[in-house]
Amino acid sequence: MRYIPSTEEQQKEMLKEIGVSSFEELIESIPEKVRLKKKLELPPALTEYELEDEIVGIAQKNADFYKLKPLIGAGAYRHFIPEAEKALMQREEFWTCYTPYQPELSQATLQSIFEFQSYISRLTKMPVVVPSIFDGASATAEAALMALRLTHKDKIILSSLLHPHYQETVKTYLEPHGINIVELPFQNGLTALDQLKHSLDDNTAAVIVQSPNFFGGIEDIETLSKLTHQKKTLFIQVITEAMSLGILKSPGNMGADIVAGSSQSFGLDLNFGGPHNAFLATKKEYIRQIPGRIIGETNDKDGKRCFVMTFRAREQDIRREKATSNMCTNHNLNVTAANIYLSLLGTEGIYQYSLINFKKAHYLEKQLLKSGRFTNPFQYPYYNEFLVNYQGDMEILKKRLLENNLIPPLEVGQFTLKEDFKKSLLFAVTEIFSREELDKITAILSR
Amino acid sequence: MSNKVMEGFYYSKSDEWVKVENGIGTVGITFYAQDQLGDIVYAEEIKTGTHLSKGDTLTTVESVKAVAEIFTPISGEVIEVNGIVANDPSQINQDPYGNGWFAKIKMSNPEETKELMSASDYSEYRKL
Numbered sequence: 001m002r003y004i005p006s007t008e009e010q011q012k013e014m015l016k017e018i019g020v021s022s023f024e025e026l027i028e029s030i031p032e033k034v035r036l037k038k039k040l041e042l043p044p045a046l047t048e049y050e051l052e053d054e055i056v057g058i059a060q061k062n063a064d065f066y067k068l069k070p071l072i073g074a075g076a077y078r079h080f081i082p083e084a085e086k087a088l089m090q091r092e093e094f095w096t097c098y099t100p101y102q103p104e105l106s107q108a109t110l111q112s113i114f115e116f117q118s119y120i121s122r123l124t125k126m127p128v129v130v131p132s133i134f135d136g137a138s139a140t141a142e143a144a145l146m147a148l149r150l151t152h153k154d155k156i157i158l159s160s161l162l163h164p165h166y167q168e169t170v171k172t173y174l175e176p177h178g179i180n181i182v183e184l185p186f187q188n189g190l191t192a193l194d195q196l197k198h199s200l201d202d203n204t205a206a207v208i209v210q211s212p213n214f215f216g217g218i219e220d221i222e223t224l225s226k227l228t229h230q231k232k233t234l235f236i237q238v239i240t241e242a243m244s245l246g247i248l249k250s251p252g253n254m255g256a257d258i259v260a261g262s263s264q265s266f267g268l269d270l271n272f273g274g275p276h277n278a279f280l281a282t283k284k285e286y287i288r289q290i291p292g293r294i295i296g297e298t299n300d301k302d303g304k305r306c307f308v309m310t311f312r313a314r315e316q317d318i319r320r321e322k323a324t325s326n327m328c329t330n331h332n333l334n335v336t337a338a339n340i341y342l343s344l345l346g347t348e349g350i351y352q353y354s355l356i357n358f359k360k361a362h363y364l365e366k367q368l369l370k371s372g373r374f375t376n377p378f379q380y381p382y383y384n385e386f387l388v389n390y391q392g393d394m395e396i397l398k399k400r401l402l403e404n405n406l407i408p409p410l411e412v413g414q415f416t417l418k419e420d421f422k423k424s425l426l427f428a429v430t431e432i433f434s435r436e437e438l439d440k441i442t443a444i445l446s447r
Numbered sequence: 448m449s450n451k452v453m454e455g456f457y458y459s460k461s462d463e464w465v466k467v468e469n470g471i472g473t474v475g476i477t478f479y480a481q482d483q484l485g486d487i488v489y490a491e492e493i494k495t496g497t498h499l500s501k502g503d504t505l506t507t508v509e510s511v512k513a514v515a516e517i518f519t520p521i522s523g524e525v526i527e528v529n530g531i532v533a534n535d536p537s538q539i540n541q542d543p544y545g546n547g548w549f550a551k552i553k554m555s556n557p558e559e560t561k562e563l564m565s566a567s568d569y570s571e572y573r574k575l
Binding site: 288313314318319322 | 491510
């Protein structure tokens with residue numbers, strides 16, 4: 001934020017311009033009792049070099065992912081970012097990529113968003129993609145609202161293995177709508193299929209299932225969506241680890257009606273939890289209920305290829321309180337990052353990366369189980385995250401990992417899940433770990 | 448002004464028309480309304496059996512540049528909707544007083560037409 005100083009003379013001029021005689025008169029409408037009578041208690045002013053010392057001292061408390069490698073994922077994943085992407089992202093032309101009020105003036109910005117839509121469409125096998133929502137949690141909530149508008153029903157079924165933060169966000173968004181939210185329990189690391197039959201009824205607008213789920217488990221989306229469709233209910237698949245799209249069957253080929261997900265894994269660092277990026281994808285027949293807008297490809301008056309912003313007519317600047325969403329901005333710079341990342345990987349690259357993630361996670365699980373200090377509570381198919389129970393002291397385990405420059409895995413017990421998970425750890429393993437490192441981790445944890 | 452208004456129809460200030468036959472009102476939007484909206488690309492589904500009061504939203508239509516609410520100028524129950532419009536919304540532009548009608552409403556208060564305008568009043572109101 002910019003600091004704009006003003007002199008006493010300038011203040012007088014401004015007051016005169018708006019027609020009041022003094023600052024006191026300007027703030028007359030603010031009741032006396034809410035005014036601060038004393039001066040703000042601020043520390044004495046520092047010199048520039050004193051200030052630098054203090055700020056740098058604070059900044060040095062931060063650890064980065066070169067110092068510490070994370071074994072934690074749970075919705076945000078550390079993946080390698082190629083130097084070429086980092087170099088390209090330094091180009092200033094990308095930094096002001098907000099969509100302007102006359103969007104068609106900025107053809108390059110529109111094309112960038114269009115390319116992102118195309119990438120996500122190919123990966124999800126969904127024809128319509130709303131790009132650049134802030135994060136996966138709000139994209140999931142927008143998907144739920146979309147389902148309510150499409151079905152005019154008033155019940156939403158959530159898998160209990162939807163990320164707990166996503167669940168909270170959905171509940172916050174739906175609270176004013178008076179929606180009946182039903183939680184679907186899990187069994188052996190996956191959403192309980194037989195329970196869905198009991199919860200599903202004619203009032204159900206949507207069933208929301210994350211896959212890979214919060215425990216990394218790969219859900220049987222085909223069976224779940226087939227069951228869901230029996231009641232004219234929409235099936236929403238949530239994805240927190242977009243890298244999984246490289247090897248897992250696409251949601252569009254498994255019966256998903258709406259897909260909401262985080263695309264942080266595509267070229268974005270963890271950034272202390274944000275900014276990230278997300279997408280919402282759907283079928284063509286639901287296009288009029290999407291939140292936000294999409295970019296379309298067309299021809300200009302000379303017949304040349306060009307891009308336009310389309311389906312804007314239901315946005316809040318036009319429709320006010322009747323808009324499909326109050327979502328009013330996006331993460332275009334992060335869209336650009338994802339485009340560069342995905343173009344560097346290519347079709348073969350994303351497949352290979354995705355497979356490496358899968359294999360490395362399975363390798364570490366196997367080694368940990370072999371050590372005898374860990375057990376696996378579930379026998380389930382999983383992607384690059386898995387749940388194991390630790391037999392020893394959790395505090396000692398965490399200390400040992402940190403001493404070896406590793407961020408410990410997630411302690412699942414901190415979330416209020418129904419079973420006892422006090423001893424459970426959720427490991428995330430991405431391509432950043434070599435086999436030697438994974439063996440070293442096993443050795444550290446087997447002591 | 449020949450095709451801009453239809454004699455014998457009733458008109459609302461928000462540019463809807465009603466044709467009344469045997470207590471049933473057929474509702475559409477005027478030539479002026481469709482002209483203002485531009486090319487209409489979508490009309491939201493209207494459900495038969497819906498009970499509406501005068502001024503309620505009957506449907507929403509979307510043109511390339513706007514989304515607009517269509518209000519019912521009469522109260523009653525929707526007994527028929529125009530499938531032609533759902534499949535081909537451009538009919539609203541091409542034939543606003545014919546093929547482009549939206550719904551037939553069984554009027555619960557036939558007196559309401561008295562509050563609406565005649566063709567000549569509407570022509571004057573919109574300076575057609």
